[in-house]
Amino acid sequence: MRTLFHISDLHFGPPHLPRVSRGVLEHVERHRPDLVVLSGDLTQRAKPEQFRAARAFVDQIQVPVVVVPGNHDVPLWRVWERVLDPYGCYRRHFSPELEPVYRDEEILIAGVNTAFGWTFKDGRITTRRLLELAELFEQTPESVFKVVVAHHHLIPPPNFGTQRVLGNAYEAIDLFSRAGVDLILSGHLHQAYIGSSEEFYPQGRPPVVILHSGTTTSNRGRGGERERNTCNWIRIDGESLVVSHLRWHRELDRFAEQSRHWYPRQERVPYTLEGLKGGGVPPMPTTL
Numbered sequence: 001m002r003t004l005f006h007i008s009d010l011h012f013g014p015p016h017l018p019r020v021s022r023g024v025l026e027h028v029e030r031h032r033p034d035l036v037v038l039s040g041d042l043t044q045r046a047k048p049e050q051f052r053a054a055r056a057f058v059d060q061i062q063v064p065v066v067v068v069p070g071n072h073d074v075p076l077w078r079v080w081e082r083v084l085d086p087y088g089c090y091r092r093h094f095s096p097e098l099e100p101v102y103r104d105e106e107i108l109i110a111g112v113n114t115a116f117g118w119t120f121k122d123g124r125i126t127t128r129r130l131l132e133l134a135e136l137f138e139q140t141p142e143s144v145f146k147v148v149v150a151h152h153h154l155i156p157p158p159n160f161g162t163q164r165v166l167g168n169a170y171e172a173i174d175l176f177s178r179a180g181v182d183l184i185l186s187g188h189l190h191q192a193y194i195g196s197s198e199e200f201y202p203q204g205r206p207p208v209v210i211l212h213s214g215t216t217t218s219n220r221g222r223g224g225e226r227e228r229n230t231c232n233w234i235r236i237d238g239e240s241l242v243v244s245h246l247r248w249h250r251e252l253d254r255f256a257e258q259s260r261h262w263y264p265r266q267e268r269v270p271y272t273l274e275g276l277k278g279g280g281v282p283p284m285p286t287t288l
């Protein structure tokens with residue numbers, strides 16, 4: 001049994017909401033998850049002081065925290081820095097690790113950096129990272145619950161303005177569904193969503209659950225989450241996955257459950273690398 005607290009899009013800087021941010025720490029303190037997963041956009045403008053504030057926030061969390069960068073963690077206006085050293089500020093002031101991996105006997109969490117320069121506005125998963133993940137999953141026992149965390153989304157949620165997804169999304173989903181990945185976590189859209197890979201990329205395999213968090217601590221919520229703050233509470237055991245969308249309630253001064261979603265853990269087909277390294281994945285446009 002593992003519990004994860006999935007938060008995203010903190011946006012330290014002008015949009016950040018200090019009271020809600022303290023509410024995240026209070027929630028962790030009260031409910032004690034095994035892990036916190038933070039799916040990027042720690043800052044608003046990738047400034048040293050914003051990364052230091054994000055670091056101070058994460059340092060107050062008394063359980064392991066798995067973090068990947070978002071597009072806002074790469075400088076937008078500091079052009080030379082963006083070209084020559086896009087992650088320098090992140091590495092110096094937040095963490096040297098861009099694609100962390102956490103594993104124990106029950107769970108594997110693999111971080112993917114999807115935030116690149118301006119040529120990939122909607123993010124991208126590199127082929128290099130896909131091949132690394134393929135090996136990682138192959139070495140991981142089937143019984144271990146496998147989670148991927150990336151800032152950008154791999155599917156276009158219904159009722160959302162843009163239908164674009166990150167580069168190599170189809171190839172990534174193809175790998176993840178073959179490899180028995182159970183859950184993909186992301187942020188970026190500032191709107192919570194839960195769905196399944198089979199709804200968007202039907203392959204006749206056990207579906208991968210796809211879970212988005214809204215912005216947990218900023219005033220940048222979009223669509224139905226304008227001026228709202230959301231995050232996800234995830235319970236995993238050998239047989240099922242239970243996800244609660246949480247929302248910040250001003251009147252309660254805390255996060256509270258908004259909806260609950262239950263998934264049985266699917267039986268997984270034994271997985272090998274054969275066919276993946278040889279480019280066996282059929283191409284499909286990622287702009288739907």
Ligand SMILES: [Fe+2]
Nearest residue numbers: 009041072188
């Ligand atoms: Fe964001």
Ligand SMILES: [Fe+2]
Nearest residue numbers: 041070071188
């Ligand atoms: Fe983003």
